[in-house]
Amino acid sequence: MENAVWFARTGARDLSAAARALLARALGLPEPPRVEKDARGKPFLPDFPGIQISISHTRGAVAVALSERPAGVDVEPASRTLHDWFPARFFTGAERSLADCPEEVIAVWTCKEALLKRDGRGITLPLREVETAGRDDLVTRRVGDYVVSFCGEPAAFSLIETTL
Numbered sequence: 001m002e003n004a005v006w007f008a009r010t011g012a013r014d015l016s017a018a019a020r021a022l023l024a025r026a027l028g029l030p031e032p033p034r035v036e037k038d039a040r041g042k043p044f045l046p047d048f049p050g051i052q053i054s055i056s057h058t059r060g061a062v063a064v065a066l067s068e069r070p071a072g073v074d075v076e077p078a079s080r081t082l083h084d085w086f087p088a089r090f091f092t093g094a095e096r097s098l099a100d101c102p103e104e105v106i107a108v109w110t111c112k113e114a115l116l117k118r119d120g121r122g123i124t125l126p127l128r129e130v131e132t133a134g135r136d137d138l139v140t141r142r143v144g145d146y147v148v149s150f151c152g153e154p155a156a157f158s159l160i161e162t163t164l
Helices: 015-027 086-090 093-098 102-119
Strands: 004-009 052-058 061-067 072-077 138-143 146-151 158-163
Touching: 004 015, 004 146, 015 052, 015 061, 015 158, 052 102, 061 072, 061 146, 072 102, 086 093, 086 102, 093 102, 102 138, 102 146, 138 158
Parallel strands: 004 158, 052 072
Antiparallel strands: 004 061, 052 061, 072 146, 138 146
16 A cells, blocks of 8 residues: 545534545445544554554544555645744754745744644654654645645655535
């Protein structure tokens, strides 16, 4: 199985339900599969033990990553406004040097979230200690008005845009 990220824009109010619908489509199922969480909160598919998943949603979009290996995905609007103090509080020095404009700040943030989701840690560590700069297991793409970051081995992924 090749790493795949399924992406859909949505006007749904229930983004979790939209993400589950996208997961069903990605798996070719008529109904969303059963999703459980491990002790750290990382989602997994008990009925599909060979498939690793990661799920992300933000206002207007959902993304689901599928892989044979642990994977993480995060999606955010490229135009999301973060406070000026955000990079100093949450980014390493190397990450701050990469974040010269608002869209680059979003790219660093989505990489950080994708890495933490892949490792199953979520936001449990001091974020300034989680380094994403220079890693070869992270890749970011612009998808219209959204930034999508994927963390996995290999970092390459197929992007499948669809509608819900």
